Amino acid sequence: MATKEPIFFIHLTDIHISAPGKKPLFGLDMSDKLRAACTDIRSLETKSSFVVISGDLTHDGDLEDYRFLRKLLDEEEALLGIPIHVALGNHDFREPFREGFLEEEPSNESYYYSFMADGLRIVMLNTQVPGTHGGRLDDVQLAWLKQVLAEPAPSGTIIVHHHPVVKTPTVLMDDHLLENPQDLARVIDGSDVIGLLSGHIHYHNVGTLNGILCAAADGLAFGLDPSASTNMRFIDRSGYNLITVKNGQMSVQPMTLPGEQRLLYELNVSKIHAEA
Ligand SMILES: [Fe+2]
Numbered sequence: 238m239a240t241k242e243p244i245f246f247i248h249l250t251d252i253h254i255s256a257p258g259k260k261p262l263f264g265l266d267m268s269d270k271l272r273a274a275c276t277d278i279r280s281l282e283t284k285s286s287f288v289v290i291s292g293d294l295t296h297d298g299d300l301e302d303y304r305f306l307r308k309l310l311d312e313e314e315a316l317l318g319i320p321i322h323v324a325l326g327n328h329d330f331r332e333p334f335r336e337g338f339l340e341e342e343p344s345n346e347s348y349y350y351s352f353m354a355d356g357l358r359i360v361m362l363n364t365q366v367p368g369t370h371g372g373r374l375d376d377v378q379l380a381w382l383k384q385v386l387a388e389p390a391p392s393g394t395i396i397v398h399h400h401p402v403v404k405t406p407t408v409l410m411d412d413h414l415l416e417n418p419q420d421l422a423r424v425i426d427g428s429d430v431i432g433l434l435s436g437h438i439h440y441h442n443v444g445t446l447n448g449i450l451c452a453a454a455d456g457l458a459f460g461l462d463p464s465a466s467t468n469m470r471f472i473d474r475s476g477y478n479l480i481t482v483k484n485g486q487m488s489v490q491p492m493t494l495p496g497e498q499r500l501l502y503e504l505n506v507s508k509i510h511a512e513a
């Protein structure tokens with residue numbers, strides 16, 4: 238597992254796009270945030286080979302949102318000159334995604350696949366559990382992943398998935414983690430996997446799963462305050478990760494876009510739990 242030239246790519250997450258005409262979330266236009274991030278990516282001296290987005294593609298998951306997202310990503314792909322690959326998050330819905338974005342027959346099957354870029358294999362998984370905000374990898378996907386990983390890729394494999402596996406600084410976000418990281422760890426043990434990239438928690442977080450580097454990227458649509466212990470604090474902040482793969486190692490450069498960093502909304506989680 239080695240590569241002479243580094244491979245660069247962009248990891249975006251939680252873009253929470255809504256079709257025009259809907260009431261904007263926090264009064265913000267998330268499509269403007271996506272365009273601003275792509276403009277920033279175009280200005281980087283480091284030229285990336287592709288972009289991955291690790292879920293929460295839309296906020297409501299309606300058919301019109303996915304049709305709009307298709308148009309928006311087509312425009313940005315053309316401007317960037319590199320492909321954009323997407324995975325699903327808990328705010329996504331598989332049937333309208335397939336119909337509106339993929340322009341396929343609607344189906345509720347998990348959406349997962351892999352692709353190769355310059356000898357690097359990227360596996361896009363579907364951790365979303367329909368009808369909930371939780372994340373879990375089903376047995377069918379884990380069996381498929383095991384089969385994919387049976388043959389090593391020249392520059393290794395990176396897995397992209399929505400729900401992260403690394404514990405966050407406060408207990409507030411513990412129930413946002415992948416429910417069965419041990420199953421994922423068992424499948425990737427001894428394989429060529431060099432990194433795991435996720436989102437969902439809307440702030441940067443870095444750790445390991447059985448010694449493999451795991452990085453959650455900041456939300457692009459909005460950020461959350463990682464230090465909050467009782468209330469979820471939504472912040473007007475946007476970031477993404479610039480990923481480098483060289484000599485079988487993944488490294489992560491967090492990027493922050495200029496923004497107001499102001500508090501948008503505060504959600505009293507303990508009150509919600511008490512009422513549940
Ligand atoms: Fe999200």
Ligand SMILES: [Fe+2]
Nearest residue numbers: 293326327437
């Ligand atoms: Fe999410």
